[in-house]
Amino acid sequence: MFNKYNVIVVGAGHAGCEAAAAAANLGSSVLLITMNMGVIAQMSCNPAIGGVAKGQIVREIDAMGGYTGIIADKSTLQFRMLNLSKGPAMWSPRSQNDRMRFAEEWRLTLESLPNVDMWQDTVKEVIVKNGRAAGVVTSLGIRIESDAVILTNGTFLNGIIHIGEKKIGGGRTGEKAATGLTEQLITLGFESGRMKTGTPPRVDGRSLNYKLMEEQWGDDKRGRFSYTDVELPTIQRCCWITYTNDKVHEVLKTGFEKSPMFTGRIKGLGPRYCPSIEDKINRFSERDRHQIFVEPEGFNTVEIYVNGFSTSLPEDVQQKALRLIPGFENAKMYRPGYAIEYDYFPPMQLDLTLETLKVKHLFFAGQINGTTGYEEAGAQGFIAGVNAHQRINDLQELILKRSESYIGVLIDDLVTKGTEEPYRMFTSRAEHRLLLRQDNADIRLTPIAYKLGLVDEERLRKVNKKIEDSDYLVDYMKQHSLSPDEMNPVLEEVGSSPLQQKSRMFNILSRPQINISHIAKANTVFSNLLDDYEDETIEQTEIKIKYDSYFAKEMEIVNRMKKMEDKEINPNFDYGKLTSLSIEAREKLLKVKPRTLGQASRISGVSPSDISVLMVHMS
Numbered sequence: 001m002f003n004k005y006n007v008i009v010v011g012a013g014h015a016g017c018e019a020a021a022a023a024a025n026l027g028s029s030v031l032l033i034t035m036n037m038g039v040i041a042q043m044s045c046n047p048a049i050g051g052v053a054k055g056q057i058v059r060e061i062d063a064m065g066g067y068t069g070i071i072a073d074k075s076t077l078q079f080r081m082l083n084l085s086k087g088p089a090m091w092s093p094r095s096q097n098d099r100m101r102f103a104e105e106w107r108l109t110l111e112s113l114p115n116v117d118m119w120q121d122t123v124k125e126v127i128v129k130n131g132r133a134a135g136v137v138t139s140l141g142i143r144i145e146s147d148a149v150i151l152t153n154g155t156f157l158n159g160i161i162h163i164g165e166k167k168i169g170g171g172r173t174g175e176k177a178a179t180g181l182t183e184q185l186i187t188l189g190f191e192s193g194r195m196k197t198g199t200p201p202r203v204d205g206r207s208l209n210y211k212l213m214e215e216q217w218g219d220d221k222r223g224r225f226s227y228t229d230v231e232l233p234t235i236q237r238c239c240w241i242t243y244t245n246d247k248v249h250e251v252l253k254t255g256f257e258k259s260p261m262f263t264g265r266i267k268g269l270g271p272r273y274c275p276s277i278e279d280k281i282n283r284f285s286e287r288d289r290h291q292i293f294v295e296p297e298g299f300n301t302v303e304i305y306v307n308g309f310s311t312s313l314p315e316d317v318q319q320k321a322l323r324l325i326p327g328f329e330n331a332k333m334y335r336p337g338y339a340i341e342y343d344y345f346p347p348m349q350l351d352l353t354l355e356t357l358k359v360k361h362l363f364f365a366g367q368i369n370g371t372t373g374y375e376e377a378g379a380q381g382f383i384a385g386v387n388a389h390q391r392i393n394d395l396q397e398l399i400l401k402r403s404e405s406y407i408g409v410l411i412d413d414l415v416t417k418g419t420e421e422p423y424r425m426f427t428s429r430a431e432h433r434l435l436l437r438q439d440n441a442d443i444r445l446t447p448i449a450y451k452l453g454l455v456d457e458e459r460l461r462k463v464n465k466k467i468e469d470s471d472y473l474v475d476y477m478k479q480h481s482l483s484p485d486e487m488n489p490v491l492e493e494v495g496s497s498p499l500q501q502k503s504r505m506f507n508i509l510s511r512p513q514i515n516i517s518h519i520a521k522a523n524t525v526f527s528n529l530l531d532d533y534e535d536e537t538i539e540q541t542e543i544k545i546k547y548d549s550y551f552a553k554e555m556e557i558v559n560r561m562k563k564m565e566d567k568e569i570n571p572n573f574d575y576g577k578l579t580s581l582s583i584e585a586r587e588k589l590l591k592v593k594p595r596t597l598g599q600a601s602r603i604s605g606v607s608p609s610d611i612s613v614l615m616v617h618m619s
């Protein structure tokens with residue numbers, strides 16, 4: 001029934017969609033098989049994209065030609081740049097999204113790609129021939145051949161949903177679990193584990209009293225994720241903030257004896273940084289209230305997402321407790337919160353390309369690798385999609401460095417250190433975060449993507465122009481000075497000490513209270529000059545000037561470490577013969593098969609003296 005495909009992608013979640021699109025855009029024929037074509041790119045939980053560190057990942061995907069940023073922009077209900085009061089390395093774009101529009105835009109995007117075919121079915125088995133993935137078998141008993149397979153099963157593998165004492169098989173509420181695949185992969189020699197996650201109840205917005213809550217609007221000057229000119233929705237919607245209280249907590253506690261988490265019925269480890277409300281009142285018992293973000297699920301629907309109230313307590317306890325929250329007195333629940341347990345595959349079984357070490361041409365991406373989050377999933381999908389295409393065509397692989405992207409940090413962490421709890425990105429995971437900012441993802445990554453044929457020349461030209469223009473403006477500001485008469489009225493307004501003599505614009509901008517618009521306000525010629533430049537170029541100029549010395553120091557560190565990062569290790573290196581390595585180091589090195597000395601040095605259990613031994617034997 002089917003001809004052979006180059007790449008089969010299993011699962012149309014955030015990872016699967018990016019994987020299919022990336023491989024197809026490079027020229028592979030792709031079949032995207034998913035259980036239910038009605039729920040492509042479903043946001044299983046929060047209808048929001050980005051946030052701290054995750055927003056940077058979305059910018060990176062976009063800079064390389066992926067779609068998550070474009071689709072998030074097209075479906076944005078509200079946009080906020082988080083952490084603006086901190087340095088630019090911490091600025092993080094976040095959007096609240098229309099869940100249905102997000103999914104629809106992804107579906108339309110996939111339908112617009114001529115190399116992507118879709119098929120609704122459940123994959124039960126990966127066909128392996130001579131140690132290589134060669135296709136899949138579906139629950140309808142169809143065998144479909146391919147040169148490579150990418151598994152992006154999300155939370156569906158042997159998924160079990162918990163609501164109080166009720167236990168239902170499912171991959172997400174209302175959707176079936178995927179069975180059979182884990183068991184087959186285990187017979188192939190893979191290790192699997194169990195994790196859990198959860199989601200809050202959804203309510204009918206018409207039953208809420210917003211007068212008792214604080215309004216929260218998005219940024220006036222709206223930002224965006226994509227570096228392309230996506231048309232944004234013309235309006236933004238409001239969110240609200242309210243709080244739990246002692247009474248809410250007391251009611252929730254009445255459900256603890258039926259809680260699947262506290263009674264030990266759930267065995268898998270959950271995301272530490274996204275605790276359920278029962279976890280919060282248990283672990284942080286000193287706090288008498290917790291913040292709740294009341295978020296619309298779309299432009300037109302009345303459904304509301306109760307952010308901060310993730311729970312798997314019995315549904316009647318959820319409803320009783322909700323109604324004690326200010327504004328929720330008459331709340332009608334649309335869907336209860338729940339927890340879900342699922343299988344994952346510890347990611348140390350992967351290479352940095354996301355190809356499995358055991359079966360060639362088989363790739364894993366997304367939550368199946370122990371991560372949590374749409375952004376982390378999308379990024380892995382993109383990398384797996386690119387590498388599947390490159391691998392089957394014997395082309396250069398795409399491995400991003402830790403010093404050039406959060407995506408590099410994400411994959412290096414997963415593959416080198418593994419994870420025992422759901423892994424989410426934080427700025428603190430990136431040692432070179434000063435360099436990995438949302439403002440320069442295009443400068444860091446678009447040239448790499450261009451070389452692989454992932455973005456067109458026009459996109460590269462735009463990036464080069466941003467670099468040249470911002471360099472020109474930096475130079476201009478180094479060369480031009482402002483007099484005390486021009487600058488002092490503005491300095492006085494912001495409480496900065498007056499100039500005694502003419503001073504270069506560059507030096508004035510280095511003052512903490514001053515931004516580039518203050519300088520423009522003081523000098524019409526400069527203000528007119530800025531009118532000719534894009535907002536992003538002006539932002540880039542300001543960041544370059546204000547943080548110049550910090551960036552230079554960070555680059556020095558990167559360059560110092562470059563020697564180790566560039567020192568490649570032969571994949572067939574025989575660690576067994578190096579008896580001077582510790583036994584633990586030998587075992588771990590054999591398991592991870594690090595690509596470089598730098599990667600080897602990050603494996604837990606490999607000490608600096610083990611690295612010295614390796615260095616001696618490699619030279």
Ligand SMILES: Cc1cc2nc3c(=O)[nH]c(=O)nc-3n(C[C@H](O)[C@H](O)[C@H](O)COP(=O)(O)OP(=O)(O)OC[C@H]3O[C@@H](n4cnc5c(N)ncnc54)[C@H](O)[C@@H]3O)c2cc1C
Pocket residue numbers: 010011012013014015016033034035036039040041042043044045046121122123124152153154155156157171172178179181197198199338339340365366367368371372373374375377378
């Ligand atoms: C209840 C819950 C709450 C969550 N909360 C959040 C949150 O608030 N924010 C956040 O960032 N992350 C949250 N997550 C995690 C987030 O949903 C995932 O990290 C993200 O969706 C993972 O993307 P993915 O592509 O790996 O998998 P998924 O989005 O789960 O997609 C997997 C896809 O694969 C399909 N599939 C699975 N098995 C098969 C098979 N054998 N054959 C064919 N198709 C198959 C499924 O139908 C589905 O379309 C939550 C997840 C759940 C379930």
Ligand SMILES: NC(=O)c1ccc[n+]([C@@H]2O[C@H](COP(=O)([O-])OP(=O)(O)OC[C@H]3O[C@@H](n4cnc5c(N)ncnc54)[C@H](O)[C@@H]3O)[C@@H](O)[C@H]2O)c1
Pocket residue numbers: 045046048050051052080082094096196197198199216239271273274293294295307308310372373422424
């Ligand atoms: N269940 C899971 O598996 C799982 C795992 C990780 C994250 N999550 C969920 O993913 C989502 C993203 O997680 P996160 O905490 O990184 O990001 P977030 O976007 O919810 O929050 C990031 C920051 O933004 C603030 N914020 C939250 N909602 C806001 C709103 N409506 N308007 C403005 N600011 C808001 C928060 O105070 C926080 O500091 C969260 O809703 C979280 O519950 C779920």
